[in-house]
Amino acid sequence: QIIGVVWGAPTEFKFNDVIIPEDKVPKWAPEMINHAFGQDDLYVEMTFLRSMEQYGLDVPIRQAGIDFANSEYALWCANNAGRTNLRKGIAPPDSSHPQFNKCPNDIDYQIEADFAGLISPGLPSSVIALGEKFGRLMNYGDGVYGGQFMGGMYAEAFFEDDLFKVIDAGLACIPADSQYAEMVRDLVRWCRESPADWQKTWERCLQKYRKDQAYQKASNGGIDVKINGAMVLLGLLYGQGDMEKTVVISMRGGYDSDCNPSSAAGVLGAMTGFSKLPARYTQELKFEPKFSYTAYNVPALLDVCERLARQVVAQQGGRVEKGADGKEVFVIPVRAAKPGVLALSWAPGPVAHSLFTPEEMAKIKFPIRTYPASQFADPDPTRRAQKVLDVCFPGWTTSANAPDMNPGYREQMGQTYNVLVTHPPKKGEPVILSKTVKVPEGDPQLTVNVANAPNGDFRLIVKVDGALAFETDVGGKSDFRTFTVGLSPYRGKTVKLELFNQPTGWINEAASWAQIEVSGNNN
Structure with missing residues (x-):
């Protein structure tokens, strides 16, 4: 074999x-x-x-x-x-x-x-x-x-x-x-x-x-x-x-x-x-x-x-x-x-x-819970996105979304599940996801797992109490990528976090959010 x-x-x-x-045809080599x-x-x-x-x-x-x-x-x-x-x-x-x-x-x-x-x-x-x-x-x-x-x-x-x-x-x-x-x-x-x-x-x-x-x-x-x-x-x-x-x-x-x-x-x-x-x-x-990923070498x-x-x-x-x-x-x-x-x-x-x-489900290390799309149905794209936030990212709120690219719930994108798609309301104006949190002790950080749309891009901006904490362009191949933002200066404090889906132009500016999580050493 x-x-x-x-x-x-x-x-x-x-x-x-x-x-x-x-x-x-490749040539065989003993190694x-x-x-x-x-x-x-x-x-x-x-x-x-x-x-x-x-x-x-x-x-x-x-x-x-x-x-x-x-x-x-x-x-x-x-x-x-x-x-x-x-x-x-x-x-x-x-x-x-x-x-x-x-x-x-x-x-x-x-x-x-x-x-x-x-x-x-x-x-x-x-x-x-x-x-x-x-x-x-x-x-x-x-x-x-x-x-x-x-x-x-x-x-x-x-x-x-x-x-x-x-x-x-x-x-x-x-x-x-x-x-x-x-x-x-x-x-x-x-x-x-x-x-x-x-x-x-x-x-x-x-x-x-x-x-x-x-x-x-x-x-x-x-x-x-x-x-x-x-x-x-x-x-x-x-x-x-x-x-x-x-x-x-x-x-x-x-x-x-x-x-x-x-x-x-x-x-x-x-x-x-x-x-x-x-x-x-x-x-x-x-x-x-x-x-x-196995317990076996050749003899075993x-x-x-x-x-x-x-x-x-x-x-x-x-x-x-x-x-x-x-x-x-x-x-x-x-x-x-x-x-x-x-x-x-x-x-x-x-x-x-x-x-x-x-x-039996308790024995499965990586359970996947998904939701019927009907649970998030709403003719208004902003209300639709908010319904997804309420279930998948509790406590977060969204600013206005345009109907372009159908913001809302995606059960699965590739091998990623329970995704929120947002889209800026107009050229030059971002969608902003926000939440007020108490930053944990230890080594706190914000983790964001996000993807751009195919053939599109956007600028991801993170602000803490209005101050710029992180920014990067998300484009190219539309794979999910994980970004972490250190929150050590704010440990123990209550702050407002803002995540920007900032358009860089006006072609496929949607953002797909799979993870938004604040954690510390003990969380």
Whole structure:
């Protein structure tokens, strides 16, 4: 997995619907293997391993959801949508339901499902069950099936040298009438029809799984699980069992071109074994560093996977025997995979009405409370902004706002929630937010988290009792930025704070306020 993701990382999403030119393919260097420890494409699934390590193989899906909600790494796409829902109190499986999650068919669980096969050697029913638990935190339908397919290939790869049999084992884990399963069958057939021309097969993938609208339902474009799963298979089918060929072909297919070669290389690695990997891929690997946001370095990760695999084998009716030579052997029952009932992201089944209880919400470190927009409805922009202040920033008042850019409440802007948007009433005249506060003792400061509008700017001015305390232009990329203003000269005093959304011209002069907070060492 590490080989594929670090090799492809410089190309990720830079080439969509085009093949990456040969001269744009990064060159492998042995030290690259240590670029893995901060890779989100690797450490997310370690959260799932940790849940099972702490709570057992049968960890409830709701506990798995709490653990995922408490993760501290940045997320995107389905992962972010699912985690946001969990933090809002929408418990799994509804956290991934298309009614609440607009990314159900994204690639996310496919990226993270390697663990399910690695701890389920020869046991597809375990792979399927793990997908129904951990995959449903963020994905639905094909989004889950992509992960179950990958996990099923891993589970078989320990015992099989025939790639087509490995692919069949993955297929057996998902509904045969799903579009994802159709994609897998297409890739196998197209490869057999054009065994020496992977680019011709790539073109057929493009025509059907990107340009045919029948296969773009509930799709978010190039992040869709089917086209990226096709790129994984492209590398495996045309890589001829060679690690470099497999990674490079999967990468050159484009789209999520670090995750896809990671999945392909991981399956191939499980088929061939670590000892058969060329030294240039393994010789520089450092075993001590921990993967970001996790409890694991490489030895700890190997240990937890082996311990969980032993538990899965026992749970599935197998056992571990020791031969006369002292070597242990897993005795694994051979059982047919039984995939779940077909679910379609564009025609989803009913919601489960699953919400976290107050006791469960108390366990979530980063809860998100948002409000219905109707709570702040008012035809007057100033009254609308004041309603938001009363709820989100109590005690603050606003001067007049113009109706331009719709001042008021925004539930979410990017990954920021409960935002107030203000807009100056006219050119040259600011919106002023004001509050009288008693400045705390210690090392008091005012913290403001604010963003400009796209293609706009404004001047942020802070005054304390009418005296200028801080000013800066807020413009350029419309990301939220945090500014702090020291209030030590006023500690223990009651003062009037004023924040100015001062127009610098008259183009997109709105300000978006996410945090306005006065604090001291003891607050």
